[in-house]
Amino acid sequence: MSRLSLRGRLRWMIIAVLVAVLLPLGLYSYHRALKETRELLDGRLAQSARTLDVLIRHSGLDALRKPEQGTLVVPILGREAEEQLMHTRTYEAEVGYQVFDMHNRMRLATANLAQLPLPPTPVSKFENYFFDGYGWRVFTLVDDVNNVVIRVGERDDSRRDINHALWLDLGLPQLFGLPLLALLVGWAVRRGLRPLERLRQALASRAPGSRQPIQLTHAPQELQPVVDALNTQLERLEDALERERRFSADVAHELRTPLASTMIHLDGAMAAPLPPDAQAALTSAQSGLARLARRIEQLLALARLEAGAAAGQRGEIDLIAVAMNVIDELAPLLGESGVEFDFAAHDDSLKVYGYEAALAALLRNLIENAMHHVPLGGQVQLIMQRTQGTTVIEVIDNGPGIPPERRASVFARFHRESSGGDGYGLGLSIVQRAAQLHNASIELLDAPAGSGLRVRVAIPGATS
Structure with a gap:
């Protein structure tokens, strides 16, 4: 009911x-x-x-x-x-x-x-x-x-x-008067609750990150304390988000610098002649630090998305340009992995209304997850197209895939589908959160070739 x-x-x-x-x-x-x-x-x-x-x-x-x-x-x-x-x-x-x-x-x-x-x-x-x-x-x-x-x-x-x-004299007025009275009561209630509708519109039109207090002209006395309490809570929320953004930036600075320095020292140590056991240990340490660096980047991206600050203001975004920037960023990793990567777009420009940083995080994690789950010499495809006003992003790989009965659980944080590699620990959680910011749907499907996984993200409300 x-x-x-x-x-x-x-x-x-x-x-x-x-x-x-x-x-x-x-x-x-x-x-x-x-x-x-x-x-x-x-x-x-x-x-x-x-x-x-x-x-x-x-x-x-x-x-x-x-x-x-x-x-x-x-x-x-x-x-x-x-x-x-x-x-x-x-x-x-x-x-x-x-x-x-x-x-x-x-x-x-x-x-x-x-x-x-x-x-x-x-x-x-x-x-x-x-x-x-x-x-x-x-x-x-x-x-x-x-x-x-x-x-x-x-x-x-x-x-x-x-x-x-x-x-008839006593009954007819009530018989016809009650429906008329009901209409007048509905009109009066609707008019009396009009300040609540104005408050809803003010909240719906409020820009993310705005510190401008909500103002309702001629607000009823009973509603003014609610507006004041909302303004106070919104101010506290913006303060909390600002602290979250600063914390994310501080953590990024404090963790990236020592990690980069450690990686440089490891590269230098590995360049010197070392016993086989020491060389193997340094190689393992370097791989572990690389995984740690990626995990930290994922955690920071997820924290920024949860705080709603990664994207800043919503605006018109060229999704193909964002994809090219992500591919350029991942080019060294793609070259070292030995994975065959293919990018296909059915249009020269795909405009969507959203957050650029969130869309970049979505594409980056989809591509990285696919790369880490295909064998050496495997294939990863990124396909973008527009279908009936909806922008569709597909990332297809020829890896082992995910069984249908386990696909619903892979979006949980720190879930790993396999013990090898980085797994799907945070990548798909970041993808899911970025999709939620754009009211997009995510589907995990079988790859067209029969083996592998196809991740399909549909973003509604594409702009021309």
Whole structure:
């Protein structure tokens, strides 16, 4: 499961809080509105019954006092006729009333309630009935002074229409408002986190080795301490890298000079006539010092690469020119080794964006490793070409190669594939680190001829 960004976490947390607060409030408001509506509608029924009672009391309706007079039925328009006549819906068919005399005989009623019977013992109260295919809410008013019973009713579907209207009024704003609110929250969070994006851009565009502090204009108060702490840490890091560079330079000076002096003395001693045993010992010492000198050069190169200082500033590099300089540097070693070396480039110029010293260290170690693992009279090839915007470097030898199951481990520091020679102790570690500085990939493959090793380095983003 992928981790959410800080922006996503804030957005969803705010939306979750809003939903957790607004939905219960909406439900509470809805139920509260339903209760108030029921009470209001019940109050309207009771008020209608009492109004009708007052009208009967003061008008003195004779029909209620003449037993021979039948029930007076008030006609009710149907919904279609109502809408046709009134051009609107008046809900006339959904309300009605009844009036009974002292003998519980119906004297006055609307057509829609004329067939609703009166309970044997009427009591003033609210009741629910199912009549003529509809549910009714009925209020009964018993007037003992006027000796009448008045019943006023309202159909349940009329009340449901009002409840649905309430649900739409309360629900639709949340239904459409929450997605809009989510979009506005996302916009607000994105805008609020814009200083973090500016900080990221400032860090990404910072040049290696720069001591210029990061400056954010109008930085929020909460972010300013972070910027100050970053500037402090970057300053300390640059100080540490500077000490590393100075240490590397001091070690190079302190070790190279005595080694060179010792090699000169050994050459002079070997030139003089010596017993065979002494001559063999001096030859062995000279070989050991040569290996030590190479190992020191590798350690220094690796230290510089780890400190990020070997290459200095990134820039456009002509890889073929770097390769020619490395070959000139290794020319004496190539001549003495008896190895046949071949360099092929498919272009006159291969430009890449990177660190010149790191690329030189990569090429030098690839060629030296290949030379030390081919037999006398063996062959080493350096091939450079550009393929679909990627610069490819291949170093091929006809040595014993490396078994496929061991190729993943040869990049470990001080790993040696064989006991003879210098092995792959540091060379490929330096190659790997230099490749990492250029986002390059490294592959160890079989040589095309069948025996030997082919090291393939692909550097993306070649320039024209």
